[in-house]
Amino acid sequence: MALSDADVQKQIKHMMAFIEQEANEKAEEIDAKAEEEFNIEKGRLVQTQRLKIMEYYEKKEKQIEQQKKIQMSNLMNQARLKVLKARDDMISDLLNEARTRLATIAKDPTQYQTLMDGLILQGFYQLLEPKVTIRCRQNDLNTVQAAVQKSIPIYQAAVKNTINVHIDQDNHLPADISGGVEIYNADGKIKVSNTLESRLDLMAQQMMPEIRVELFGANQNRKFLD
CATH class of the missing domain: 1.20.5 (Single alpha-helices involved in coiled-coils or other helix-helix interfaces)
Known part of the structure; x- marks a missing residue:
């Protein structure tokens, strides 16, 4: 369909x-x-x-x-x-x-003489030389001469040997140092500096740890003390 x-x-x-x-x-x-x-x-x-x-x-x-x-x-x-x-x-x-x-130490003659005796005798022991030369301030000549006369017999009795001491009166230590002496062996190649300034510097170096502790306290970070 x-x-x-x-x-x-x-x-x-x-x-x-x-x-x-x-x-x-x-x-x-x-x-x-x-x-x-x-x-x-x-x-x-x-x-x-x-x-x-x-x-x-x-x-x-x-x-x-x-x-x-x-x-x-x-x-x-x-x-x-x-x-x-x-x-x-x-x-x-x-x-x-x-x-x-x-500078005030040298102003006390008795104290300064005792100190000079010790410095010179110590210098003799440090050098252990038969001949030494001492240099000092010009105004310390008498003090040094007295100390030398006192120290020679003490030194010679201790070391069983003689010592010839020459005080250099031509070459003085500077007048602006506080005192003390320099002691040389015979040829001048070895020196013991026992001026008051050098002794103070040595003492300060040795005591610096104690000085720092006294001023600032102990260092908590430091493990060793020597």
């Missing part, structure tokens, strides 16, 4: 509607998949960039922390150096004051 034109047109419309519906459904499916892929890619890119930003700021934070540590270390070192300098300045001032007070 042949279809009428109306039936043909109706089937064509039905087929077109079906095709259009399938096309729309396909288009919606493509759009949905594209949207899903877009969201996935967008999320991946956002996550990637977020991680990069986090890594960047973590790196910056570490750099800032490192800089803070370096600055803190530098400040602590500067403070430590200032403390050490202040301590050294205090010790220098103390030694300078002690040197200034040395």
Whole structure:
């Protein structure tokens, strides 16, 4: 049975509607998949960039922390150096004051004579030479002569040997030193410096650990005392 034109047109419309519906459904499916892929890619890119930003700021934070540590270390070192300098300045001032007070020792004739006796006798023992030369300040000549006369018999009795002592009256020690003597062997190559300044320097060097403890207290970071 042949279809009428109306039936043909109706089937064509039905087929077109079906095709259009399938096309729309396909288009919606493509759009949905594209949207899903877009969201996935967008999320991946956002996550990637977020991680990069986090890594960047973590790196910056570490750099800032490192800089803070370096600055803190530098400040602590500067403070430590200032403390050490202040301590050294205090010790220098103390030694300078002690040197200034040395001049008062020679003003007491009895005390100074006793000290000179000991310095000269000690010099004899240190050299242990048969011939020695003594240099002193010009105004100490009498004090030195008296000390030599007293020290020679003590020394000779102790070492069982003689000693010839020459007091150099042409080459005096500088007048600006506080006192004491320099004693030389016969050829002048060996010297014992027993001036008051040299004795103070030696004493300060030997007693420096005790001086520092007395002034600043014990060093808690020091493991050994010798």
